[in-house]
Amino acid sequence: MATRDLERLGQHLDWNLLRTFMVIVQEQGVTRAATRLCLTQPAVSQALKRLEDQLGRTLIERGQGRFRVTEAGEVIYAEVLEIYGNISRFGVLVRDIREEISGHIRILLASRIHSHLFDRMLERFHATHPQVTFRLDVMASADVHTAIQQKTGSLGICLMREPPPLVEHALFMRQLFRFYCGPRHPLFGRRDLSLNDLRGEKFVSFTSDQIGGVLSPLTVFRAQEGIESRVVGASVNLEEVRRMIVAGLGIGPLPQHVAERDVRDGLLWPLPPEEGVAPVDIHLLWNPAAKMNRAERAFIELCRAAVEAIPLDRRFDAEAVDAWIGRQFEAA
Structure with missing residues (x-):
């Protein structure tokens, strides 16, 4: 790109195109980016095309089941993050x-x-x-x-x-997660339980309790122990997971130090294993x-x-x- 073209690009490049591109990369797709930006999918696709046309480079390779940020796209994304952060400050x-x-x-x-x-x-x-x-x-x-x-x-x-x-x-700190149930659950108050008693029970957990999520150690433990119960409730918020457990929707994991007071107050009952499920x-x-x-x-x-x-x-x-x-x- 000639020097004059670069100067023209710097004068006329639309920041909204850069922001749209940044969100597409972060959401790993045009559809999710459109949802986050409250725009239509065609509008987001068109914004990406306009930016690629202005830069003269392909930034994202897309196809059926394929999404890859190109080398040029990685360079632009790093610069856009820097610009966005500086503006926000x-x-x-x-x-x-x-x-x-x-x-x-x-x-x-x-x-x-x-x-x-x-x-x-x-x-x-x-x-x-x-x-x-x-x-x-x-x-x-x-x-x-x-x-x-x-x-x-x-x-x-x-x-x-x-x-x-x-x-x-x-x-900063290490939390030990353990399974709990609420006072309306049939396992509440029982001291003669083993992991086998948990198999088949309805389950509530965090949305990140999945392979690849930040709580994947919980997922791995359940898979290894064969606790592949039906998930009847999930939330990103610990307080809401606790609410569902206390309400009796199912058994679920909570950090042990967070649940201690509820155990003392009779709102939660600790379940096997006693040594906990996984450190997080x-x-x-x-x-x-x-x-x-x-x-x-x-x-x-x-x-x-x-x-x-x-x-x-x-x-x-x-x-x-x-x-x-x-x-x-x-x-x-």
Whole structure:
């Protein structure tokens, strides 16, 4: 492409075409991209064609059952992510200049993250920096990955099967999942149960409890043990999975430390195996390429310091957490 053509392209390229292309890649298809963008499928296909025509390159190879981002498409996608992230940060950058050392922190979390460590960090950080504002949004782990890639969130706390590209991560805590049933279920209160008693029972779980999902260890365990029960309910939200279990729709998995209070209150009953089903890791995610305000940088550094200093097996230990938090903020 000649220099004059490149200059003309830079002046006239439509950002909406780039955004549409970005969503097509993220959704791995035109149909799903059209749904997310609230557009028709032909409109999305036409936008992709216009962008490819303007660039003079094929960005996505499509056919029956085939979807592949070309080498040129991968290059453009990486650049579009950078552009999108920078544009989305304009408000943060301006606010940071105006507010000096204060700032806004947006934290994206998977549902029902129970962590004394996270709670104490929020508490002490706010007490030390009262001008900092927070926004906590709950969403599916896959959406957290995308948002951190696009730099629309400061920090993600979520499940992760494989590290998403362009982000850094640290293991925050390890949850042990176990099967439970509610008080209306015929297995409730029984202590003489084995895994064999669970076979054939109706099942509720998370939408990511499938091969390739972030909760695939649960799927593998059920397959290995022959617990291929009919799934009667599913949700991306832990609270809604818990609701279905308590309501008696079926047995289902929950993190053991989350379910402890419900077990004590008689709302849930733990089922075999006693050693639990599978450990599932919760990770911290952040984007090192994001232009962050001082509050964001300070909070992420606090989180990183916590996971480096507190052993993994003691991050549910309130005494160990409180002692570390006290040392971190004693001079403040």
